[in-house]
Amino acid sequence: MATNFAYHQNALVLQQELTLIEKAKINPQFFAPIYNKYYESIFRYINKRVDEQEAAFDITSNVFVKALSALNKFEFRGVPFSSWLFRIAKSELYQSFRDKKASRTVNIDMVTIVQIVDEFCEDHSEENRQKLLKCLTLLKENELQLIEMRFFEKRSFREIGEILDLTENNAKVKTFRALIKLKKKFSLQNNEKN
């Protein structure tokens, strides 16, 4: 599985980021490099979960306004600043779903769908692929987001853990459980058919 090198940073980069954040607490203009660094990844995270691109741009903008407004509350915990931004993004997304009564969108690629179907059974026919799509909608939100982040966004367990405020090991265990549940739902659909 590919690793997101933009996310995993060494101690020196984290320290430089922290220095900028401390300066931005006094003068918000120092936040510009952080904004430029993370804008794209935050936008992509949001855009994968909403239907309309314009809405994704608006929510992304709100995330940075919220982050900059609440910067004094930020505490460095040895992880990239983006994990804090992702958490704000998650909360802004849910707020937007509530306000606009919009549907939660899951963006997936057929290659990964075929790979997952292959894991569950040998036949990756159109029927089985459609069955998997249906099963994804039957998962709970927290299970769906683990599957989404691990398989469709190719995030490492460490990154998933930091975004969801879990340990790396806990993220691994929970993702594995979500996958087992997805497999069970998939098998159940097969049994119902037979």
Place this chain on the structure above:
Amino acid sequence: MKKIKILVDRIELTKEEIAKRQNFNEIIQKINFSKSMLKSPWFYGAIGFSALLGFIILSSTNFVL
């Protein structure tokens, strides 16, 4: 929230298309606007006036239980 819409192989925006929409000054302006709102006497004046108006209306209304 349990309406889930699945999109398969949606065309992603390019790095350049996303970068075009980056506008750090807009973020700063939004923050300055909300800060100036909180500092403005008009903001508190409007709240105070609404509260006073609400109190007058409520106190002049006869509630029959």
